[in-house]
Amino acid sequence: MYRDHKTPSYKKLYLDKKNAKISGVCAGIGDYFGIDPMVIRIAAVIFCLIGVPFVIIGYILLALFLDPKPKDLYENPKESEFWKSVRTEPSNTVRDIRYKFRDIERRLRAAEAHVTSPQYNLHREINDLDK
Numbered sequence: 001m002y003r004d005h006k007t008p009s010y011k012k013l014y015l016d017k018k019n020a021k022i023s024g025v026c027a028g029i030g031d032y033f034g035i036d037p038m039v040i041r042i043a044a045v046i047f048c049l050i051g052v053p054f055v056i057i058g059y060i061l062l063a064l065f066l067d068p069k070p071k072d073l074y075e076n077p078k079e080s081e082f083w084k085s086v087r088t089e090p091s092n093t094v095r096d097i098r099y100k101f102r103d104i105e106r107r108l109r110a111a112e113a114h115v116t117s118p119q120y121n122l123h124r125e126i127n128d129l130d131k
Contacts, residue, residue, distance in 0.1 A: 014069035
């Protein structure tokens, strides 16, 4: 089967062949939603035993049409956790990023106030006299 080799997407559902038991569908769903793959596997087995045929059909379709997760999708585990939080809790991610930008802006303003203060200029002129 031909698979299109596009640029990897952080928000796309992939087969997780590294943690796969059969084809990586449950591991991929677990990775995408930030849930332990074993929970997904147990739920799939329970639904199969109850007699829900859509689980088997869905599993086979996902196994056929999902691309395997690229090995170089994330540069490090911290980046992986960030993108997982974006997929599972986007409002928290936006809040965290907003907080980080506010903290950076606060520190930048403090540095700017220090550099533009008269005391900074006086200390700089005194240090220039020593040279």
